[in-house]
Amino acid sequence: xxxxxxxxxxxxxxxxxxxxxxxxxxxxxxxxxxxxxxxxxxxxxxxxxxxxxxxxxxxxxxxxxxxxxxxxxxxxxxxxxxxxxxxxxxxxxxxxxxxxxxxxxxxxxxxxxxxxxxxxxxxxxxxx
Amino acid sequence: xxxxxxxxxxxxxxxxxxxxxxxxxxxxxxxxxxxxxxxxxxxxxxxxxxxxxxxxxxxxxxxxxxxxxxxxxxxxxxxxxxxxxxxxxxxxxxxxxxxxxxxxxxxxxxxxxxxxxxxxxxxxxxxxxxxxxxxxxxxxxxxxxxxxxxxxxxxxxxxxxxxxxxxxxxxxxxxxxxxxxxxxxxxxxxxxxxxxxxxxxxxxxxxxxxxxxxxxxxxxxxxxxxxxxxxxxxxxxxxxxxxxxxxxxxxxxxxxxxxxxxxxxxxxxxxxxxxxxxxxxxxxxxxxxxxxxxxxxxxxxxxxxxxxxxxxxxxxxxxxxxxxxxxxxxxxxxxxxxxxxxxxxxxxxxxxxxxxxxxxxxxxxxx
Numbered sequence: 001x002x003x004x005x006x007x008x009x010x011x012x013x014x015x016x017x018x019x020x021x022x023x024x025x026x027x028x029x030x031x032x033x034x035x036x037x038x039x040x041x042x043x044x045x046x047x048x049x050x051x052x053x054x055x056x057x058x059x060x061x062x063x064x065x066x067x068x069x070x071x072x073x074x075x076x077x078x079x080x081x082x083x084x085x086x087x088x089x090x091x092x093x094x095x096x097x098x099x100x101x102x103x104x105x106x107x108x109x110x111x112x113x114x115x116x117x118x119x120x121x122x123x124x125x126x127x128x
Numbered sequence: 129x130x131x132x133x134x135x136x137x138x139x140x141x142x143x144x145x146x147x148x149x150x151x152x153x154x155x156x157x158x159x160x161x162x163x164x165x166x167x168x169x170x171x172x173x174x175x176x177x178x179x180x181x182x183x184x185x186x187x188x189x190x191x192x193x194x195x196x197x198x199x200x201x202x203x204x205x206x207x208x209x210x211x212x213x214x215x216x217x218x219x220x221x222x223x224x225x226x227x228x229x230x231x232x233x234x235x236x237x238x239x240x241x242x243x244x245x246x247x248x249x250x251x252x253x254x255x256x257x258x259x260x261x262x263x264x265x266x267x268x269x270x271x272x273x274x275x276x277x278x279x280x281x282x283x284x285x286x287x288x289x290x291x292x293x294x295x296x297x298x299x300x301x302x303x304x305x306x307x308x309x310x311x312x313x314x315x316x317x318x319x320x321x322x323x324x325x326x327x328x329x330x331x332x333x334x335x336x337x338x339x340x341x342x343x344x345x346x347x348x349x350x351x352x353x354x355x356x357x358x359x360x361x362x363x364x365x366x367x368x369x370x371x372x373x374x375x376x377x378x379x380x381x382x383x384x385x386x387x388x389x390x391x392x393x394x395x396x397x398x399x400x401x402x403x404x405x406x407x408x409x410x411x412x413x414x415x416x417x418x419x420x421x422x423x424x425x426x427x428x429x430x431x432x433x434x435x436x437x438x439x440x441x442x443x444x445x446x447x448x449x450x451x452x453x454x455x456x457x458x459x460x461x462x463x464x465x466x467x468x469x470x471x472x473x474x475x476x477x478x479x480x481x482x483x484x485x486x487x488x489x490x491x492x493x494x495x
Contacts, residue, residue: 037145037352038162040443041421043473059473061421063161063443064352 003030004096008072008117011126015096016072016117019103026072027100028060031127033091036062042088044101050076053113058101060091073113075104133178134271134327138334142348149351150243152179157350164353165445168316171345172277174337175354177315179242181267182324183249186235189259194228194236195391197255199376199399200384203391205230210296210313212384215240215248220375220395220402224248225366227313229298237298237309237324239272241366255394271330275337276320276357278490279344284310284321286340295319295493304336315354317361317489356442359451361491362413362484368424369411369439369453375399378407378455380484406458409436413484414452414468420477422452422470429469429476435462438470444486451486452479 007017013032017025033039041061051057051071058069084090084099091099106113118126130153139146144155155176157164167173185194194202198213205211207230215223224244229237240248245267252263275283287303289310298311306329314320325333338346355365364370370379375398377385382403416422422441427434436456444451452470456462464483469476 035145037157038160041419063356063445064156066421066423 003120007096007120008114009120009123010070010072010117012070014070014072016114017096017100022105023078024073024075024104024106025100026075026102026104028069028091028095029123030095031124033095033099036060036067038063039088039091042085042091042101044080044085045077047077047080050074050107053108060088069101071104072117073104073106073110074108075106077102078105079103131179133176134330135176135178135334138331139176139348144348144350147351150179150241152242154179155348155350157352158348161350161352161356162445164347164349165356167345167347168277168318168349168353168357169446170278171347172275172279172283172320172341173347173349173353174334174341175274175276175349176271176334177274177322177354178271178330180272181238181240181242181245181248181265182270182272183238183240183252184231184236184264184266185238185252185261186264187259187261188234189261190234190236192391193256193259193261195389196259196393197252198226198228199386199389199393199396200228201386201389201391202228202236204386207232208297208299210298210311214376214381214384215251216376216393216395216399217251217372218394220377220398221372222366222370222374222376222379223251223372225364225370229311231298231309243367269327271325271327273323273325273330273334273337274314274320275323276314276316276318276349278318280318280320281493283337283341283344283346286343287337289321292495294495295491304333304340306333308333312493314491315363316357317363317485317487317491318357319491319493355440356445359440359442359453360444360446360485360487361489362453362486365440374409374455375402375407377402378409378411378458380411408458409455410458411439411484412436412454412456412462413482413486414438414441414454414470414479415482415486416450416452416470417467417478417480419450420470420472421450422454422472422477422479427471428454428456428479429471430462430466435459435468446487453484
């Protein structure tokens with residue numbers, strides 16, 4: 001799968017991608033889905049729900065276990081990827097373009113909240 | 129420090145994802161749990177289960193000794209036959225579940241779970257007082273490979289297996305030129321074999337089985353698929369579905385306990401009482417009625433009351449449904465067809481009680 005440019009990654013393996021219109025896309029990194037293995041279930045929040053940075057906003061289940069997904073920055077859910085809910089296995093193919101999870105509008109100080117997120121290259125390096 | 133089997137390097141070379149299981153670094157998957165699972169149901173799979181324990185029991189009082197530690201009647205076990213057993217404590221609770229094989233006159237092999245080998249040995253030695261018996265833990269000297277699936281028999285023939293075996297038998301044989309003990313047993317619900325081989329030959333045999341198995345579509349299978357395969361077959365996993373506070377009767381294992389065994393065994397009075405009147409709880413199978421997945425330790429409800437707890441749960445790759453095992457109160461109203469609820473992330477999800485096993489098992493081979 002292609003890694004999009006300009007994403008930031010959290011240490012708990014979520015990515016944040018700036019859409020350039022004061023909205024951001026949030027999902028799981030390729031490393032996260034590879035570690036999870038076959039993804040079989042996804043639970044996403046309702047549109048309009050608001051979460052603080054670090055809150056659990058979604059759950060992903062592989063064959064083996066359920067894992068929580070955390071907000072990389074504070075935000076309001078403005079769009080949910082329903083096709084990922086319908087066919088969660090698309091996350092294993094591509095967690096960025098097809099298998100993104102939600103789009104958000106930041107509700108906190110986005111600059112400050114991004115401070116502990118890593119550029120993709122640095123994130124990859126940190127994993128090694 | 130985690131332990132490694134003699135096949136550890138093979139798993140790494142095959143790109144397996146390794147996890148800690150009962151203190152052993154074991155392959156959880158090589159490619160995909162679902163793919164590996166389906167390959168065992170459709171073709172054949174090779175498992176490294178060398179973490180399991182092998183204890184040889186021999187001596188003049190072997191039968192009396194084994195009869196004291198399990199509810200099964202070892203005096204009725206014939207030469208080269210195997211029997212599924214439980215190691216029970218004085219309250220009838222399960223210290224482990226085992227397979228006991230009769231290898232010779234007054235010579236038995238006990239296969240136990242990796243996570244329980246220390247407890248088992250301690251209990252066996254403690255109970256051997258007054259018996260003329262030798263308890264010999266050989267776990268560190270043997271590797272155990274499992275070849276499972278509808279094409280397992282054909283593959284074993286190609287590898288040179290000479291003897292014809294029924295299910296639940298064990299025979300010394302030679303495959304790929306290596307001396308082994310071969311039993312027609314497994315933990316998948318499919319036909320298949322388990323091969324006990326000396327450590328020094330295990331890598332050679334592993335490679336040979338994968339090589340000769342190519343024509344049969346063989347794949348190496350990790351513990352992830354082993355777990356979903358055994359769950360579909362409703363085979364218990366110690367630590368999830370069995371523990372020291374659960375009796376064989378409660379675990380749905382009454383079928384394995386003879387009603388007429390004369391000898392005393394640990395927990396006999398409790399187990400015999402439960403065979404007549406039932407235990408405090410009972411094991412049931414569940415099918416989720418939505419897409420949610422019940423997992424170990426989730427609570428089970430009926431009419432708003434907590435009635436039990438999930439012990440194992442996962443998606444079933446064969447059925448395309450999510451299944452689980454649970455203990456519930458031993459109540460006649462809670463039976464096959466009853467709709468119950470499972471608490472998942474603070475919401476109740478409907479599930480139906482269904483018959484176990486969840487799939488048709490195909491592991492009973494008669495000659």
